[in-house]
Amino acid sequence: MDKVMAVLAREYLERVKRKSFVIGLILVPVFMSAVIVLPIWLSSVEEESGSRGLILDASGLVKAPLEATLAADTLAGGEPRYRFLDAELGDAPFLTSAAPDSALNALLGAEVLDWVLRVPADVLEHGRCEYHGRIVSNFTQLEGIQSAVTEILRGGQDAVHEAGARIVGGHT
Secondary structure, three states: OHHHHHHHHHHHHHHHOOHHHHHHHHHHHHHHHHHHHHHHHHHHHOOOOOEEEEEEEOOOOOHHHHHHHHHOOEOOOOOEOEEEOHHHHOOOHHHOOOOOHHHHHHHHHOOOOOEEEEEOOOHHHHOEEEEEEOOOOOHHHHHHHHHHHHHHHHHHOOOOOOOOOEEEEEEO
């Protein structure tokens, strides 16, 4: 038994003396904590600013209540989190629900808009809307818009799908 313990001790010391063991001993915990802490820190440090959106509602059911719901959401400084640009853009042809994707993509690419929400005429039947945004990783914004649309549709008709509104799409 003493010989086995002597061999184990020698092997242990041999492994511990290597540079790779020391580097791994330090770097693995640092890497793991960075993977956990860095996203949390970045989300808290991210500068909050209002977003500019456009709602293209072919159903006529969602636009006004959604704008009212989202207008109540404010940033820490009291500024509105959402601005709707249809009033600022005037009577441009892309403000209709049949606006071509190329015109909307040009607005998103030129950073005139941050997001566009298309609500089809059959939204109550299918419960689907299309969201196109400049920044697709803004899950907080997407979830806020999706829950607001779901509540509006559930309030407007009791027979809406159990899942509510599903916003599909993403970056265009």
